[in-house]
Amino acid sequence: MARSIRQSQRWLERAKKLIPTQTQTLSKGPTQFVQGVCPVFVQRGQGSHVWDVDGNEYIDYLLGLGPITLGWNDPATNDAIKKQLEQGITFSLPHTLEVELAELLRKIIPCAEMVRYAKNGSDATAACVRIARAYTKRDLIAVCGYHGAQDWYIATTERDRGVPALMKQLVRKFEYNNIETLERIFAENQGKVAAVIMEAISVEEPRDNFLQKIRKLCTKHGALLIFDEVVTGFRLALGGAQEFYKVIPDLAAFGKGVANGMPLSIVAGKRRIMQTCDDVFFSMTYGGETLSLAAAIATIKEMQSKPVLQHLRSLGAKLKDAFNALASKYDLPVECKGLPPHAAFSFKDKDDKEDLLLKSIFVQEMSLRGILVTGAYFICYAHTNEDIAKTIVAFEEAFRIMRQALDDGNLRKFIKGTPVQPVFRRL
Numbered sequence: 001m002a003r004s005i006r007q008s009q010r011w012l013e014r015a016k017k018l019i020p021t022q023t024q025t026l027s028k029g030p031t032q033f034v035q036g037v038c039p040v041f042v043q044r045g046q047g048s049h050v051w052d053v054d055g056n057e058y059i060d061y062l063l064g065l066g067p068i069t070l071g072w073n074d075p076a077t078n079d080a081i082k083k084q085l086e087q088g089i090t091f092s093l094p095h096t097l098e099v100e101l102a103e104l105l106r107k108i109i110p111c112a113e114m115v116r117y118a119k120n121g122s123d124a125t126a127a128c129v130r131i132a133r134a135y136t137k138r139d140l141i142a143v144c145g146y147h148g149a150q151d152w153y154i155a156t157t158e159r160d161r162g163v164p165a166l167m168k169q170l171v172r173k174f175e176y177n178n179i180e181t182l183e184r185i186f187a188e189n190q191g192k193v194a195a196v197i198m199e200a201i202s203v204e205e206p207r208d209n210f211l212q213k214i215r216k217l218c219t220k221h222g223a224l225l226i227f228d229e230v231v232t233g234f235r236l237a238l239g240g241a242q243e244f245y246k247v248i249p250d251l252a253a254f255g256k257g258v259a260n261g262m263p264l265s266i267v268a269g270k271r272r273i274m275q276t277c278d279d280v281f282f283s284m285t286y287g288g289e290t291l292s293l294a295a296a297i298a299t300i301k302e303m304q305s306k307p308v309l310q311h312l313r314s315l316g317a318k319l320k321d322a323f324n325a326l327a328s329k330y331d332l333p334v335e336c337k338g339l340p341p342h343a344a345f346s347f348k349d350k351d352d353k354e355d356l357l358l359k360s361i362f363v364q365e366m367s368l369r370g371i372l373v374t375g376a377y378f379i380c381y382a383h384t385n386e387d388i389a390k391t392i393v394a395f396e397e398a399f400r401i402m403r404q405a406l407d408d409g410n411l412r413k414f415i416k417g418t419p420v421q422p423v424f425r426r427l
């Protein structure tokens, strides 16, 4: 079972000299795995599997943190990219693919009367916020969840160094499934809330008409409702959580799943609001980059012509149900929550707080068995029933060791490297 990660370690030493944090995406960095046991550098992917730089093979449940919906090296998206590559990448005039994709999105995303493009999910959420502030002529934003790397949002987090304290005054947090926390924000800030931005679902499912109540509150107070569909879009349903829950926001930000790994994000919304873009500054060099637009069209067409989303749902349900059944069997304080195409694992200590040591044992034991996973999983169309069966066997073996560690009381003893660290921490 031991896997050599010698090449990963060598690359890590080289990276440490030149790249702070050794990653471009915090959730992919070495601190999110058990250092000394798990791979650090990846080499290639095929279908639902990836190979690290030491040649070890893994069933991949991280999938680039969500963008891979079809699978690695998918022929449909690859062919579209190659065909466009021969024509050019980033031009100096708008390209017809921008219009073609817009016409496709208009048909599948309920709120998408107009669309604009960007690169990262963070670009799209920040644009939604700016458009909402311009449209309503108000400044305050109510947030619930993670919405990207920009100042307007990071001001609400623990890892807020470098963000002016002033920014905190412009954002208020509310709790998911707790409508009173949002009602209070509206009551205390009459006429000041520009928008509510939220994921329609992340781990908990909406209860007691939570989303419908939010829709009503926003309309009542003249604030815009923005759905952050960076994870839910092109995964939960083609048109995202707004299609799934039949609650239509005013604006929505899409990213990740739309182009099977190519960097594209989308701002979609009602026509009268999107037209604010005519005098809001939202512009970037690569917004109309054509390889990603071509990849998005090809990916969406694959999703429309094959049972991609059903597959994500049915395989995800098998994985989630097995995790929870085994958690009961081994009486572990762990749970898998969320909807089947993407769900999160929780690892709790005696005080009901996140137990990073227990999580570390899980991540380590799964990695040693050739399964790349951390605190959540994503499913893609290339995952097979055989992948799922192997993963469930690995869950059981990992859970047995976690049970042993909890019975022993000294969890650290069971971790063969440096434990997983939180992403949001005060330094």
Ligand code: PMP
Residues within 6 Å of the ligand: 065, 119, 120, 121, 122, 123, 125, 146, 147, 148, 149, 199, 228, 230, 231, 255, 256
């Ligand atoms: N919103 C949500 C819900 C996300 O999960 C993420 C990324 N994990 C973002 C926004 C930001 O997307 P990106 O990292 O592409 O900027």
